[in-house]
Amino acid sequence: MHTPHRLRALLSAACTVALGAGLLAGAGTATATPTRSAAQPAAAGSKVVGYFTEWGVYDRKYHVKNIETSGSAAKLTHINYAFGNFTGGKCAMGDAYAATDRAYTAEESVDGVADTWDQPLRGNFNQLLKLKKKHPGLKVLWSFGGWTWSGGFGEAAKNPAAFAQSCYDLVNNSKWAGVFDGIDIDWEYPNACGNTCDTSGRAAYKNLMAALRAKFGGALVTAAIPADASSGGKIDAADYAGAAASVDWYNPMTYDYFGAWDAAGPTAPHSPLTSYSGIPKTEYTTSATIAKLKGLGIPASKLLLGIGFYGRGWTGVTQSAPGGKATGPAAGTYEQGIDDYKVLRTKCPATGTVGGTAYAKCGSQWWSYDTPATIATKMNYKNDQGLGGTFFWELSGDTASGELIKAIK
Numbered sequence: 001m002h003t004p005h006r007l008r009a010l011l012s013a014a015c016t017v018a019l020g021a022g023l024l025a026g027a028g029t030a031t032a033t034p035t036r037s038a039a040q041p042a043a044a045g046s047k048v049v050g051y052f053t054e055w056g057v058y059d060r061k062y063h064v065k066n067i068e069t070s071g072s073a074a075k076l077t078h079i080n081y082a083f084g085n086f087t088g089g090k091c092a093m094g095d096a097y098a099a100t101d102r103a104y105t106a107e108e109s110v111d112g113v114a115d116t117w118d119q120p121l122r123g124n125f126n127q128l129l130k131l132k133k134k135h136p137g138l139k140v141l142w143s144f145g146g147w148t149w150s151g152g153f154g155e156a157a158k159n160p161a162a163f164a165q166s167c168y169d170l171v172n173n174s175k176w177a178g179v180f181d182g183i184d185i186d187w188e189y190p191n192a193c194g195n196t197c198d199t200s201g202r203a204a205y206k207n208l209m210a211a212l213r214a215k216f217g218g219a220l221v222t223a224a225i226p227a228d229a230s231s232g233g234k235i236d237a238a239d240y241a242g243a244a245a246s247v248d249w250y251n252p253m254t255y256d257y258f259g260a261w262d263a264a265g266p267t268a269p270h271s272p273l274t275s276y277s278g279i280p281k282t283e284y285t286t287s288a289t290i291a292k293l294k295g296l297g298i299p300a301s302k303l304l305l306g307i308g309f310y311g312r313g314w315t316g317v318t319q320s321a322p323g324g325k326a327t328g329p330a331a332g333t334y335e336q337g338i339d340d341y342k343v344l345r346t347k348c349p350a351t352g353t354v355g356g357t358a359y360a361k362c363g364s365q366w367w368s369y370d371t372p373a374t375i376a377t378k379m380n381y382k383n384d385q386g387l388g389g390t391f392f393w394e395l396s397g398d399t400a401s402g403e404l405i406k407a408i409k
Contacts (some may be wrong), residue, residue, distance in 0.1 A: 047389025064127035086152025090166035090351035117310035160211035163362025182220025213246035255308035257284035260329030269368035309397030311369030373405035
């Protein structure tokens, strides 16, 4: 459920039985495989993985420097850089200008040093190198796919070895040597429907991840996976248990369970930890997702708990408690039905909690989102379950002082 403009669930609901299909280019020469540092690997339970969006440098004006000034860099163990794209079943650049070309002024730069016209690498990648210099333990993975670009995986699955080679060459391109410590795969969704529908078969995912592990060796290989714990749902559509041997960890997307793609409601929190009386679908909770994945035999230490740094909301609501009728999505800063935590905390402060998360009623609007207090509850759950850590979508949704990431850490 990761997208530059999260149209994802809206389309997911509509696209339950269709068939669908990738874009752009980029490649380069390979250097040595990135390896995990000789420093202590993060113990189970302590990983904090945050997504940084490539397009956030535009309208949102969220740059790599903001990761530092918010205090988030000191609390993160890993950054997932979102997103790489595909061309012809091979890994490709997303937005090359944002990634490698944009010139940073001294004021915008992580280290206060301006880019020069003739330096070989600028953009986000160079800023990430500067951030890693300040935080030597910090790892960065390049995430490929997401809601918008996952159509490219179907072609990639036809030749996993060629796909893995292309990704390896791109991630390790000598122009940005040292930026990346591995790869993150955000396929939405193998053998199921997301923005498009995939029919590559149940085994395709396992084969693709095995090819990546074989090629990337000791570097990090991780993946965002669906949270649909329903019988015959998205988790059942692909062999996530079989692929688990190939990944360092999974990021189950335990958010976007409910939202204003169901325009008339009923209102429900988009990231409930547990079920509650009146929940529209009892299996649409974080705890149901984790239970299902553990039940498949996936080790708890390979599962991270997902948190959304944003809320989802409806308008035309009269009822304060969840379960109310609505007339459509509430207005958001960038798109309808969704807004950042940093906006909602003052625009529509939380008025109650349900299922281990918060909701808010203000005027005719009804929103749900996680707060520092509900994140603390989720951290207790994460520890009780022995999960490998926490991940979140995405860094720019937090306050300038990193209020939410502080609650995680």
